[in-house]
Amino acid sequence: MKKTLLFASVIIFLVSFLMLTGRASSHREAPLISQDPMADNTDLYAFRSPDRPDTVTIIANYIPLESPAGGPNFPAFDDTVLYEINIDNDGDAREDLTYQFRFHTETRNPETFLYNTGPIASLDDPNWNRPQTYTVTLVQHGPGNSERSSVLGADLPTPPDNIGPRSTPNYDALAAAAVRNLPGGIRVFAGQRDDPFFVDLGSIFDLAGLRPFNPFHLIPLPVQAGRDAVAKYNTHSIAIQVPIAQLVHAPNTNIGIYASASRQQVRILRKDGASDDGGPFLQVSRLGEPLINEVVIPLGLKDRWNRTDPEDDGQFERLYSAPEVSRLENLLYGGVLSPITVTGRADLVAILLTGVPNLNFTGEARADLLRLNTAVAPTAPVGSGNRLGVLEADLAGFPNGRRLEDDIVDIDLRAFAEGYGSFLHGLLGLPNKAPNNQLGDGVNANDKAFLTQFPYVAVPHQGYEVP
Amino acid sequence: MTTPNASRAARLAALRWIAVAIVGATVAAVAPHVLSRVNKAPHAEPLSIGPAVGMPGAPATSTSGLLQRIDDMEARLRAQPDDTGAAVLLADALLRQARATNDGRPAGRASEVLNAALKEHPGQYDVLRMLGAIYLSQHRFRDALEIARRSRDLRPDDAWNYGVMGDAQIELGEYSDAFDAFDRMMALRPNAGAYARVAYARELQGDVKGALAAMQMAAKATAPNDPEAQAWYAAQTGELSLKLHKLDDADREFRRAVFLFPNYPLAMIGQGKVRVARGDREGALAIYLEQLKRTPTLDLAARIGDLYAARGDAAQSKHYYQLAEDLAGPGMVQTEANLALYLADHDRKTSDAVTIAEAVAAKRHDIFTEDALAWAYYKAGRVKDAYAASQRALRTGTRDEALLARADRIRAATARGAARDR
Numbered sequence: 001m002k003k004t005l006l007f008a009s010v011i012i013f014l015v016s017f018l019m020l021t022g023r024a025s026s027h028r029e030a031p032l033i034s035q036d037p038m039a040d041n042t043d044l045y046a047f048r049s050p051d052r053p054d055t056v057t058i059i060a061n062y063i064p065l066e067s068p069a070g071g072p073n074f075p076a077f078d079d080t081v082l083y084e085i086n087i088d089n090d091g092d093a094r095e096d097l098t099y100q101f102r103f104h105t106e107t108r109n110p111e112t113f114l115y116n117t118g119p120i121a122s123l124d125d126p127n128w129n130r131p132q133t134y135t136v137t138l139v140q141h142g143p144g145n146s147e148r149s150s151v152l153g154a155d156l157p158t159p160p161d162n163i164g165p166r167s168t169p170n171y172d173a174l175a176a177a178a179v180r181n182l183p184g185g186i187r188v189f190a191g192q193r194d195d196p197f198f199v200d201l202g203s204i205f206d207l208a209g210l211r212p213f214n215p216f217h218l219i220p221l222p223v224q225a226g227r228d229a230v231a232k233y234n235t236h237s238i239a240i241q242v243p244i245a246q247l248v249h250a251p252n253t254n255i256g257i258y259a260s261a262s263r264q265q266v267r268i269l270r271k272d273g274a275s276d277d278g279g280p281f282l283q284v285s286r287l288g289e290p291l292i293n294e295v296v297i298p299l300g301l302k303d304r305w306n307r308t309d310p311e312d313d314g315q316f317e318r319l320y321s322a323p324e325v326s327r328l329e330n331l332l333y334g335g336v337l338s339p340i341t342v343t344g345r346a347d348l349v350a351i352l353l354t355g356v357p358n359l360n361f362t363g364e365a366r367a368d369l370l371r372l373n374t375a376v377a378p379t380a381p382v383g384s385g386n387r388l389g390v391l392e393a394d395l396a397g398f399p400n401g402r403r404l405e406d407d408i409v410d411i412d413l414r415a416f417a418e419g420y421g422s423f424l425h426g427l428l429g430l431p432n433k434a435p436n437n438q439l440g441d442g443v444n445a446n447d448k449a450f451l452t453q454f455p456y457v458a459v460p461h462q463g464y465e466v467p
Numbered sequence: 468m469t470t471p472n473a474s475r476a477a478r479l480a481a482l483r484w485i486a487v488a489i490v491g492a493t494v495a496a497v498a499p500h501v502l503s504r505v506n507k508a509p510h511a512e513p514l515s516i517g518p519a520v521g522m523p524g525a526p527a528t529s530t531s532g533l534l535q536r537i538d539d540m541e542a543r544l545r546a547q548p549d550d551t552g553a554a555v556l557l558a559d560a561l562l563r564q565a566r567a568t569n570d571g572r573p574a575g576r577a578s579e580v581l582n583a584a585l586k587e588h589p590g591q592y593d594v595l596r597m598l599g600a601i602y603l604s605q606h607r608f609r610d611a612l613e614i615a616r617r618s619r620d621l622r623p624d625d626a627w628n629y630g631v632m633g634d635a636q637i638e639l640g641e642y643s644d645a646f647d648a649f650d651r652m653m654a655l656r657p658n659a660g661a662y663a664r665v666a667y668a669r670e671l672q673g674d675v676k677g678a679l680a681a682m683q684m685a686a687k688a689t690a691p692n693d694p695e696a697q698a699w700y701a702a703q704t705g706e707l708s709l710k711l712h713k714l715d716d717a718d719r720e721f722r723r724a725v726f727l728f729p730n731y732p733l734a735m736i737g738q739g740k741v742r743v744a745r746g747d748r749e750g751a752l753a754i755y756l757e758q759l760k761r762t763p764t765l766d767l768a769a770r771i772g773d774l775y776a777a778r779g780d781a782a783q784s785k786h787y788y789q790l791a792e793d794l795a796g797p798g799m800v801q802t803e804a805n806l807a808l809y810l811a812d813h814d815r816k817t818s819d820a821v822t823i824a825e826a827v828a829a830k831r832h833d834i835f836t837e838d839a840l841a842w843a844y845y846k847a848g849r850v851k852d853a854y855a856a857s858q859r860a861l862r863t864g865t866r867d868e869a870l871l872a873r874a875d876r877i878r879a880a881t882a883r884g885a886a887r888d889r
Binding site: 036038039065067072073074075076078079080081110111113263264265266267268282284303304307 | 649653655656668684687688690691692694726727
């Protein structure tokens with residue numbers, strides 16, 4: 001019986017982690033979304049910009065599973081999808097600001113199906129057959145359901161995908177030219193990037209194994225170093241850098257953020273002559289905190305969860321307070337870990353649904369938002385912060401926002417196992433069980449160095465180099 | 468312009484997907500057993516198997532990738548006959564294979580595999596859900612509808628089920644219910660599949676321009692790493708462009724489909740149709756003859772026969788007309804209405820055409836069946852019956868030119884008959 005239960009849990013866990021197949025923290029999630037990569041959020045990052053500390057940088061990634069050599073149809077944003085970054089700045093879990101991104105692809109020569117017909121030397125090179133531009137619109141949500149929209153920038157260029165030395169020579173410069181300044185000190189970039197997520201999927205798929213802890217697994221194996229399964233995959237990033245003053249609702253310094261993708265509903269019947277292709281947009285994917293869709297939300301609820309706005313997340317609270325992952329950690333590593341509490345986990349509800357008191361608490365409303373206290377100054381250049389963030393006293397890191405270098409998998413493994421480390425134990429009295437506070441998958445950093453300047457995410461892997 | 472690089476990329480994409488699929492299958496293999504023991508709820512349907520499973524658009528595909536996947540999953544099933552995940556993945560690959568080769572036989576194998584899995588695990592959601600799609604491709608519309616309803620009752624939030632229900636209802640001629648199902652699908656999850664169905668519903672109601680707009684949205688919403696699906700949407704866009712007499716657009720979309728998925732049947736035939744529309748019969752004939760070697764179907768053979776007849780080559784046209792009839796035999800999924808229409812249209816065995824069309828019309832009332840029935844009656848000299856069926860064929864407001872032309876002939880004959888009777 002015990003064994004049956006164990007395997008049931010392993011299966012549930014694996015099924016959750018199956019969603020990770022897309023090689024980033026939220027990939028190929030809901031069954032209905034798995035066929036819609038362009039409308040699939042993979043990760044969200046938010047941090048105060050170390051080189052422009054009066055701004056916050058938000059990076060929303062979309063499109064899982066980008067093989068660098070994935071021609072002849074190289075991935076791009078979808079012209080029919082509404083991409084949004086939503087910000088709640090008054091703690092009611094409803095967005096007060098929305099940055100909308102809409103893309104437009106031009107086909108320069110409809111008679112060829114090739115991505116490019118020669119080297120792409122600049123963003124307006126006629127050899128590039130499918131250049132994509134975009135518009136950024138700020139929607140300010142007022143009382144009631146009132147909204148005020150203003151276009152912040154139009155016809156902004158995106159770089160091509162990184163194909164190879166013949167098609168896209170000098171790629172770094174080409175991509176850098178796509179960073180644009182908008183009025184008000186805002187900076188934007190949208191285009192292909194290296195997928196910054198890192199995780200040892202190969203081992204996690206193998207009955208939830210963690211190579212450094214191999215000897216302690218129910219089915220023991222020798223210790224190994226972790227292997228980054230997301231290495232050498234690309235994604236598409238939307239990055240926006242905004243002065244803090246434009247984001248916060250003073251004196252409140254905390255903001256809650258989520259990114260989403262929405263698709264338009266169209267109706268079957270058309271009135272004569274009138275187009276009805278302009279139906280309402282329905283949210284089909286969202287992402288606030290990392291890994292929620294993977295390790296907290298069960299498969300049967302994923303579609304509903306994706307359609308739900310964070311303000312209605314109270315209905316999912318029990319999934320946080322009695323988390324399946326913690327139960328699984330007990331079962332698989334029970335021989336070595338201190339027993340983990342698997343019900344009434346107010347700590348997880350706080351970290352993931354309301355924010356941590358005195359750090360990034362936004363309010364009692366339960367909502368899956370990435371919460372950032374903008375009063376906390378950056379502690380290191382991009383890529384150099386402590387990978388364990390707040391767990392090791394680096395308050396500028398996860399769960400206070402999320403930096404590119406934050407090791408979400410290790411932090412989550414420890415948090416779910418009540419191994420919060422001595423810092424949080426001392427500060428907030430959170431449990432610091434040992435050796436639970438040592439858990440990790442052995443993959444501690446991204447395979448590519450991040451940039452020290454906006455958009456920070458590493459340049460995408462090149463198809464020619466990475467088959 | 469399929470460079471070695473491109474096909475290599477496709478192969479690699481396929482390989483990666485196979486790896487993903489195998490993981491999915493492994494999990495799926497164990498899950499139902501374990502859970503059926505753990506969870507004894509009467510509607511024990513506790514867990515879905517994973518995203519790579521059971522999606523018509525699942526993994527990136529190419530011809531070789533599909534064959535590889537089929538081999539892998541067949542091997543897996545031989546090793547572990549109980550593996551429902553492998554069964555679903557195999558069925559998915561077979562369904563795509565059926566579509567990519569214009570040959571219905573793979574779907575037969577798929578339904579066999581899924582039904583065997585259902586016997587072991589009744590109510591296993593992913594199997595059930597997939598079976599609906601397989602029945603659709605086998606033209607077992609009543610069965611598909613019934614399975615999709617059962618599946619919907621288990622998961623009312625899963626847009627897929629409404630797609631299968633609506634598809635079945637469309638084929639059965641239950642249009643109002645079908646459109647409701649499509650609306651529900653769209654409300655739950657707008658995506659390529661939902662856009663494509665809106666396009667079809669619009670076309671049925673005579674709104675070809677609106678259909679094209681929706682199909683273009685569907686094409687845009689399709690994963691770049693799924694060339695088979697991309698090719699399908701491009702070919703559909705080509706068909707709609709052709710119906711709008713936008714020959715250049717149609718030609719381009721058909722060529723795009725073939726660029727994405729070499730020899731994609733719908734698009735190869737589409738290129739022939741464009742040539743016919745441009746008056747280039749010889750060009751069309753060459754394409755059709757080449758394609759016939761790959762995918763011998765009634766429709767293709769009949770088109771070839773027509774082209775030879777137009778050229779005045781009686782012997783060749785006779786040969787291909789006979790071939791068309793022979794190809795309608797068992798094993799090939801054809802709509803029987805197609806056969807009836809073909810026979811009537813070519814004045815072959817018109818009484819057989821009536822018998823066949825009546826048998827089909829006893830089971831389904833879609834406008835194309837009614838059209839075939841009308842034409843069979845007309846050719847058999849039963850003008851009044853033809854008129855009644857023809858009116859039913861016109862009931863959605865279709866602008867299908869061939870159908871409208873037949874309706875006109877029938878209407879004229881009816882008017883002449885009425886004049887004589889006076």
